[in-house]
Amino acid sequence: MTERGLLIVLSGPSGVGKGTVRKAIFDSGEIDFEYSISMTTRQKRAGEEDGVDYFFRSKEVFEQLIEDGGLLEYAEYVGNYYGTPLEYVEQTLSSGKDVFLEIEVNGAKQVREKMPEGIFIFLTPPDIMELKSRILNRGTEKIALVEQRLEKAVEEIKMMDHYDYAVVNDKVENAVTKIKHIIESEHLKVPRVINRYKKIVEEM
Amino acid sequence: MTERGLLIVLSGPSGVGKGTVRKAIFDSGEIDFEYSISMTTRQKRAGEEDGVDYFFRSKEVFEQLIEDGGLLEYAEYVGNYYGTPLEYVEQTLSSGKDVFLEIEVNGAKQVREKMPEGIFIFLTPPDIMELKSRILNRGTEKIALVEQRLEKAVEEIKMMDHYDYAVVNDKVENAVTKIKHIIESEHLKVPRVINRYKKIVEEM
Numbered sequence: 001m002t003e004r005g006l007l008i009v010l011s012g013p014s015g016v017g018k019g020t021v022r023k024a025i026f027d028s029g030e031i032d033f034e035y036s037i038s039m040t041t042r043q044k045r046a047g048e049e050d051g052v053d054y055f056f057r058s059k060e061v062f063e064q065l066i067e068d069g070g071l072l073e074y075a076e077y078v079g080n081y082y083g084t085p086l087e088y089v090e091q092t093l094s095s096g097k098d099v100f101l102e103i104e105v106n107g108a109k110q111v112r113e114k115m116p117e118g119i120f121i122f123l124t125p126p127d128i129m130e131l132k133s134r135i136l137n138r139g140t141e142k143i144a145l146v147e148q149r150l151e152k153a154v155e156e157i158k159m160m161d162h163y164d165y166a167v168v169n170d171k172v173e174n175a176v177t178k179i180k181h182i183i184e185s186e187h188l189k190v191p192r193v194i195n196r197y198k199k200i201v202e203e204m
Numbered sequence: 205m206t207e208r209g210l211l212i213v214l215s216g217p218s219g220v221g222k223g224t225v226r227k228a229i230f231d232s233g234e235i236d237f238e239y240s241i242s243m244t245t246r247q248k249r250a251g252e253e254d255g256v257d258y259f260f261r262s263k264e265v266f267e268q269l270i271e272d273g274g275l276l277e278y279a280e281y282v283g284n285y286y287g288t289p290l291e292y293v294e295q296t297l298s299s300g301k302d303v304f305l306e307i308e309v310n311g312a313k314q315v316r317e318k319m320p321e322g323i324f325i326f327l328t329p330p331d332i333m334e335l336k337s338r339i340l341n342r343g344t345e346k347i348a349l350v351e352q353r354l355e356k357a358v359e360e361i362k363m364m365d366h367y368d369y370a371v372v373n374d375k376v377e378n379a380v381t382k383i384k385h386i387i388e389s390e391h392l393k394v395p396r397v398i399n400r401y402k403k404i405v406e407e408m
Binding site: 122124128150153154157160161163164165166167178181182184185186188189190193194197198200201 | 326328354357358361364365367368369370371382385386388389390392393394397398401402404405
């Protein structure tokens with residue numbers, strides 16, 4: 001039996017740069033995981049390919065999948081459905097490959113409920129860390145703006161609570177390196193390694 | 205209040221190269237943790253300094269410390285005591301610095317009991333991984349030798365069970381990199397990061 005892959009979920013508040021970081025990770029090479037392709041009911045655009053950019057499906061098919069529990073997570077956005085097909089993720093993990101998911105906070109919450117064993121990484125804006133110095137140099141900023149940022153930070157910290165790791169997106173390459181190191185370390189955890197070792201010994 | 209540092213414990217079967225890896229980590233620079241200095245009752249040798257190489261103490265002082273629970277772990281070896289003073293570790297962690305301990309398997313077990321929140325890394329010999337190919341090429345090895353190795357491997361796998369991470373010491377620089385990435389990732393875990401963030405927000 002092949003050892004199950006890891007499910008890696010990257011999420012964070014909107015506008016934090018999840019897509020850019022995900023793209024940079026996959027462009028960097030030296031990775032050994034599959035990107036989970038989403039399913040959508042929106043029209044295919046020029047140049048897009050089914051099974052590459054998205055799985056393009058009809059509204060009927062999508063709603064049937066929702067009913068059958070065939071989606072790891074889904075959302076509706078301007079009249080179209082977007083979601084993660086469970087089967088694709090399940091097959092990839094079973095084949096021993098890691099799956100990388102980059103999704104919105106609400107989607108990540110749904111995944112956590114269905115696959116709590118996943119590795120959940122929260123990408124945070126550098127703002128939280130910079131907030132303090134901004135406050136200390138209050139002269140340069142409007143009080144209302146600072147308060148608004150503070151409220152947003154409190155909200156983001158609340159979201160973060162449901163994740164395993166938090167990575168600041170100060171620079172894309174820093175975030176990419178940290179995320180890769182997290183995945184590497186997760187593979188070094190004893191419960192994973194020990195199974196591999198036990199198998200070697202048992203086979204002999 | 206400063207956030208508590210991490211206790212990092214590196215151990216593994218004797219002869220695996222713990223000392224070499226530990227030395228390489230500290231020689232590599234780019235680290236932000238303190239090496240925990242051991243206490244011993246053995247004589248100071250030429251060139252050794254108290255508080256640098258060891259804390260040199262009398263047998264009476266050491267035994268009093270054992271009685272007072274002042275040692276994180278200790279062992280007797282050819283008539284002398286060797287141990288880790290709890291106070292030094294506690295003070296360093298409280299000051300917000302990580303502490304790095306490189307100790308024998310029995311010592312690591314004692315530390316696990318006293319500080320279960322530590323990060324326990326097991327260094328494994330490449331042998332376990334190589335065992336299989338050795339078995340497959342059995343012609344080149346004596347059966348008795350293979351069986352002996354197998355027994356040793358089973359024993360090592362049993363030890364490993366008490367650790368958080370397992371790192372193969374195939375090449376010292378690989379082991380060093382992996383250990384550093386583990387420590388980096390542990391610092392990115394949400395419970396640690398969130399406290400830092402909450403503090404920033406509370407201060408404002």
